[in-house]
Amino acid sequence: MNPIARYLELRERIDAESARLTAVHGANITCREGCTGCCVNFTVFPVEFFAILREMERDGLKPHETPFDTAATCGFLHEGLCRIYRYRPIICRTHGLPILFLDDTGGTLKWEVSFCELNFTGDGPVEFTDETLLDIEALNTELYLINREFVASLHEKKYHENSRIPLQELCKKPEER
Numbered sequence: 001m002n003p004i005a006r007y008l009e010l011r012e013r014i015d016a017e018s019a020r021l022t023a024v025h026g027a028n029i030t031c032r033e034g035c036t037g038c039c040v041n042f043t044v045f046p047v048e049f050f051a052i053l054r055e056m057e058r059d060g061l062k063p064h065e066t067p068f069d070t071a072a073t074c075g076f077l078h079e080g081l082c083r084i085y086r087y088r089p090i091i092c093r094t095h096g097l098p099i100l101f102l103d104d105t106g107g108t109l110k111w112e113v114s115f116c117e118l119n120f121t122g123d124g125p126v127e128f129t130d131e132t133l134l135d136i137e138a139l140n141t142e143l144y145l146i147n148r149e150f151v152a153s154l155h156e157k158k159y160h161e162n163s164r165i166p167l168q169e170l171c172k173k174p175e176e177r
Contacts, residue, residue: 003150007051010142014093017134021097024132028120031096033081038095038116039074043164045143047150052087053170063170075168089167090143098128099136 001009022029031038044052056063066083068075076083082092096116103112113128120126148161159165169177 003047003146003153004051004054006146007047007143007150010139010146011051011090011093014090014139018093018097021132021134025098025119028122028126029096030118030121031116035096035118036074036077036080037118039077039082039092041072041074041166041168042091043166044089044091045147045150046154046159046163046165047147048089048143049165049167049169050150052084052089052167055087056084056170064173066171068168068171070168075171084170090139094134094136094139097134098126098132100128100133101136 022031053063056066066076067078069077074082082088096119098113098115098120101112101114103110113133144161151159151161151163
């Protein structure tokens with residue numbers, strides 16, 4: 001399977017797992033249409049950038065005609081909705097959910113749980129298990145490996161396996177990318 005197809009398959013699995021976790025946590029997940037607290041301008045790996053670009057073009061869209069508001073926290077937001085929601089990157093698909101990550105601050109590695117501050121605001125502590133968390137470290141590792149393969153497959157060596165592309169580059173004309 002080529003790297004773009006592997007990326008899309010990973011994204012489908014993440015969507016399914018995100019839907020499962022949203023159902024498991026029910027009312028504790030307040031993320032809904034119009035909630036933009038996690039939306040910011042950021043960068044993505046080349047495999048993710050080019051997968052999004054190809055999907056948009058396949059659907060007859062011209063990404064370079066997509067409005068982008070440079071003054072907004074995320075330039076793809078318009079009246080609280082994402083202009084590229086269907087194509088959004090993995091990070092956007094996992095925001096708000098309880099994730100398990102490896103914290104390397106303070107000189108010691110330790111597993112931590114993170115989630116949007118608007119979620120899990122009820123009384124009492126919340127207990128998380130392997131079944132109720134998204135292991136973001138495993139997903140990020142898989143994404144990194146897919147990206148490494150993608151970058152190695154490119155004829156022009158414009159990108160390195162650690163390269164990041166601002167998502168707003170989607171809005172540039174093809175000859176400017």
